[in-house]
Amino acid sequence: MENIIQFNAPATSLIGGGAINQLPKLIKEFGIKTVLIVTDSYFMKSGLIDGISTSLSSAGISSSVFFDVSPDPSLENVYHGLEKFISSKAELLVAVGGGSPIDAAKAISILVNNPPPLNQYMGYHKIKNAGIPVIAVPTTSGTGSEATKVAVITDVQMGVKMMIFDKNLMPAAAIVDYHLAKSMPRDLTAYVGVDTLTHGIEAFISKKSNPLSDPIALSCINLVGKNLASAWQFPDENEAREGMSIAAYQGGLAFTNSSVCLVHGMSRPLGAIFHLAHGFSNAMLLPTIVSFSLMGALEKYALISRTLGFSKLSDSDESAGTKLVNGLTELNKSLNIPSLGTSGKLDKRKFEMVLEKMAIDALSSGSPQNNPIIPTVDEIVNLYQKAW
Numbered sequence: 001m002e003n004i005i006q007f008n009a010p011a012t013s014l015i016g017g018g019a020i021n022q023l024p025k026l027i028k029e030f031g032i033k034t035v036l037i038v039t040d041s042y043f044m045k046s047g048l049i050d051g052i053s054t055s056l057s058s059a060g061i062s063s064s065v066f067f068d069v070s071p072d073p074s075l076e077n078v079y080h081g082l083e084k085f086i087s088s089k090a091e092l093l094v095a096v097g098g099g100s101p102i103d104a105a106k107a108i109s110i111l112v113n114n115p116p117p118l119n120q121y122m123g124y125h126k127i128k129n130a131g132i133p134v135i136a137v138p139t140t141s142g143t144g145s146e147a148t149k150v151a152v153i154t155d156v157q158m159g160v161k162m163m164i165f166d167k168n169l170m171p172a173a174a175i176v177d178y179h180l181a182k183s184m185p186r187d188l189t190a191y192v193g194v195d196t197l198t199h200g201i202e203a204f205i206s207k208k209s210n211p212l213s214d215p216i217a218l219s220c221i222n223l224v225g226k227n228l229a230s231a232w233q234f235p236d237e238n239e240a241r242e243g244m245s246i247a248a249y250q251g252g253l254a255f256t257n258s259s260v261c262l263v264h265g266m267s268r269p270l271g272a273i274f275h276l277a278h279g280f281s282n283a284m285l286l287p288t289i290v291s292f293s294l295m296g297a298l299e300k301y302a303l304i305s306r307t308l309g310f311s312k313l314s315d316s317d318e319s320a321g322t323k324l325v326n327g328l329t330e331l332n333k334s335l336n337i338p339s340l341g342t343s344g345k346l347d348k349r350k351f352e353m354v355l356e357k358m359a360i361d362a363l364s365s366g367s368p369q370n371n372p373i374i375p376t377v378d379e380i381v382n383l384y385q386k387a388w
């Protein structure tokens with residue numbers, strides 16, 4: 001059989017400064033009058049949610065709020081949100097926040113029409129029925145969850161970050177308003193920015209890359225190269241924030257229609273065990289893993305290097321590849337992102353004790369199998385040690 005590309009995207013995306021003001025009109029287009037807003041405690045306190053609720057109410061839409069979503073949302077968060085959804089009699093979910101509230105809303109959405117427990121849907125294409133519509137409003141310019149068919153939910157008891165991949169997780173609509181990202185502290189801008197870059201890179205070098213995802217991935221990489229440093233240095237600069245918000249959306253769209261690879265595969269176990277922010281653990285692994293994978297897709301890595309401005313057209317692919325690894329290392333330094341060992345967030349003894357479990361969990365997630373070079377458990381252990 002020929003290779004068939006499946007491409008999914010939100011049916012409607014409103015992208016640009018002030019797009020959040022279109023939310024009431026968008027909800028009305030669904031013919032819906034009662035919604036549940038899913039967010040976290042930061043946005044409850046910041047006043048953003050009050051503003052949104054007021055604008056919905058003025059448009060005749062009633063809303064309740066579920067704000068008990070923690071960073072790296074847990075199964076418990078999802079089940080509590082589901083109870084709130086049922087008691088609120090809502091017909092649509094509006095997710096406001098970073099990847100955590102958006103992923104929690106996606107998981108709640110599918111549990112309305114598919115039986116629990118959520119764990120049974122871990123992996124690929126296991127969700128039978130469409131959920132209720134989700135409108136995703138990202139605030140981090142990072143995960144791209146507003147344009148992905150992925151939700152990452154942590155099973156705290158098992159110490160596993162579950163990756164669930166299914167077209168039924170694609171939000172019905174996305175509202176990408178870069179002004180919402182301006183309040184991010186600098187370190188968060190750095191972590192989510194490198195997460196976005198990792199999405200672009202992994203989508204492009206994946207064994208599942210294809211003619212539809214490739215140009216989107218390259219545009220994501222290009223936008224990060226042009227805008228991340230400015231967004232980090234000048235948080236209020238419109239152009240940089242807008243560039244990063246589009247990069248994040250494109251990164252999500254690219255990887256969800258191609259795949260992520262070894263960086264994400266190895267990052268999830270680190271995040272689950274040491275409670276590291278998703279982008280932070282990705283960033284610390286990225287240069288080491290690019291170096292390991294280089295010879296599996298040298299031409300593509302060389303193109304990434306040139307797109308980021310790390311090397312010139314006249315550089316050979318080998319030289320561009322080396323410059324990419326060096327450039328990514330320097331990028332981390334310039335954004336104050338440390339290595340695993342110098343981060344102060346990991347106990348060395350515990351790290352060594354869980355190395356093999358992390359390597360096995362990484363492989364069993366399926367992501368490393370899309371990498372240009374597929375590592376063994378021992379090689380993954382070695383890569384964690386190198387990134388230390």
Ligand SMILES: NC(=O)c1ccc[n+]([C@@H]2O[C@H](COP(=O)([O-])OP(=O)(O)OC[C@H]3O[C@@H](n4cnc5c(N)ncnc54)[C@H](O)[C@@H]3O)[C@@H](O)[C@H]2O)c1
Binds near residue numbers: 043142143181278
């Ligand atoms: N579904 C996907 O496709 C996908 C892709 C990559 C990552 N993820 C998942 O997304 C989660 C991480 O999401 P994230 O990195 O966007 O962060 P997050 O949603 O976990 O938020 C992290 C912290 O930043 C705060 N925050 C968010 N936006 C802010 C803003 N504008 N101003 C100030 N503070 C703000 C939040 O309140 C929170 O305290 C992880 O669980 C990760 O596994 C999902």
Ligand SMILES: [Fe+2]
Binds near residue numbers: 198199264278282
């Ligand atoms: Fe990611």
